[in-house]
Amino acid sequence: MALDPETFDALLSTVRRFVAERLRPVEERVEREDEVPDEIVREMREMGLFGLSIPEDYGGLGLTMTEEVRVALELGGTTPAFRSTFGTNVGIGSQGLVMAGTDAQKAEWLPRIASGEIVTSFALTEPGAGSDGASVQTKAVRDGDVYRLSGTKRYITNADKASLFTVMARTGGEGARGVSAFLVPADLPGVSVGQPESKMGQQGAHVCDVNFDGTPVPAANRLGEEGEGFKVAMRVLDRGRLHIAAVCVGIAERLIRDAVAYAAERRQFGKPIADFQLIQAMIADSKTETMAAKALVIEAARLKDAGEPITMEAAAAKYFASETVGRVADRAVQIYGGAGYIADYGIERLYRDVRLFRIYEGTSQIQQLVIAREVMKRGG
Incomplete structure (x- = not known):
């Protein structure tokens, strides 16, 4: 409500x-x-x-x-x-x-x-499974009232702060139908978390490996039935992709504001660089693409609230918004010129930060495949 x-x-x-x-x-x-x-x-x-x-x-x-x-x-x-x-x-x-x-x-x-007493984390990606989430090799073997969980998860956001992991693990045969989902408290025996990775951007947001060595997960902690884990993961990602798309739009709007303010102050050839048409063209392209991305996000959210399936719409919003903010950040660096490459102005930091959006929660290429599959499923 x-x-x-x-x-x-x-x-x-x-x-x-x-x-x-x-x-x-x-x-x-x-x-x-x-x-x-x-x-x-x-x-x-x-x-x-x-x-x-x-x-x-x-x-x-x-x-x-x-x-x-x-x-x-x-x-x-x-x-x-x-x-x-x-x-x-x-x-x-x-x-x-x-x-x-x-x-x-x-x-x-x-x-x-x-x-916020508990920080949660989502453990799907593995050394050999990322975009192909249905190929996870972490195993959960039933042993009476528990499942013995064994395997390694990679690039898990907030893993070093998490008290609870949602873990995708294989309980059956190969493919998506063999994957189940589990709630795994971080203090269970056999759970260990690696050191945060050094990253290109988004400093302060940590990703780590998470290892499970025969971890006894109560059967009561399984989410849904055995074999429903992949379906749960995809439903979760639909919502997550839409949220990420909105963040991308917000960052693009901030970058545009900062670039416009800088262009109005920075003077070359006796006048603000905002007066030059090629600068204006970059601003116009950035604004237009950001407005389009925002419209995609708002419409997909409206459909979600109306109870409509949004797999295609969420993928399209995430794909377009994440690609858009990358282009907007690149143009912002260009408008700032040399200052855009210097850490003091913060533009180069955002340029690095936004690069991840085209990768996590489904790469741009995966979004393209999802969109195409859904278009064909719906008959165009």
């Missing part, structure tokens, strides 16, 4: 101020220290950001998809590492539980996920 307009507008206003007054001023610190400050995380919890998509019955805000993407647009006004701090709780780390969990599982975990 949607929030009443006045309450939701107040939430948007609060998030907008939080981004401008608390997050943007510490962007350089996060980049330098590769860590989001504890006081910022505490404020995020108090604002309810960890529970944006968790139902109200379990202590969350229970936002509709349309409301969630509008919040994500605001969060795009700063480095995406801040959103990643609670992003797994809002998206891929919690939505399997929301969509497929039993009443007992939801009651046990969702209130603590919504409050």
Whole structure:
């Protein structure tokens, strides 16, 4: 159920101020220290950001998809590492539980996920399985009342902070129908987390390997029936891709604002570079593509709230928005010129940060395949 307009507008206003007054001023610190400050995380919890998509019955805000993407647009006004701090709780780390969990599982975990007491993580990718999620080799072997979980997951967001993993593991034969989903507490025996990887961008948002060595996962922690894990994962990714697309649009809007402000101040040949038509062309292209991406996101969110299937629409939004923000960031560096290549201005940081959006939660090439498959399935 949607929030009443006045309450939701107040939430948007609060998030907008939080981004401008608390997050943007510490962007350089996060980049330098590769860590989001504890006081910022505490404020995020108090604002309810960890529970944006968790139902109200379990202590969350229970936002509709349309409301969630509008919040994500605001969060795009700063480095995406801040959103990643609670992003797994809002998206891929919690939505399997929301969509497929039993009443007992939801009651046990969702209130603590919504409050931020628990950080969740989504463990699908492996050394030999990324885009081909149906080929996961991590095994879950039934042993009485537990499953013995063994295998390695790679590039798992927030793994070093997670108290709960949603893990995709093979319980049956090859292919998607042999994959099941499990809720795996991080303190179970045999769970170990590697050191955070050194990355191109998004410093402060950590990804790590996660290893399971005969970890005894209670059978009661399985999400859905055996063999339903891949289906759960794909439903989770539909929603996650739409959220990511909204963040991409928000960052593109921030980059455009910054580039326009710089172009109005920077003078060459006796006048602001904003007066030159080739600069204006880059701004026009960036604005047009960003408006189109935003329209895709808002329409897909509307369809989701109407109960329509959005596999194609979410893929299209994520594909177009992530490619768009990459082009917008590239043009912003060009408009800034030499200053765009210097760390002091922050543009080169965002240029590096946005590159990941075309890779995680499904590469652009996977989105193309999903879109084409859905178009043909729907008969064009």
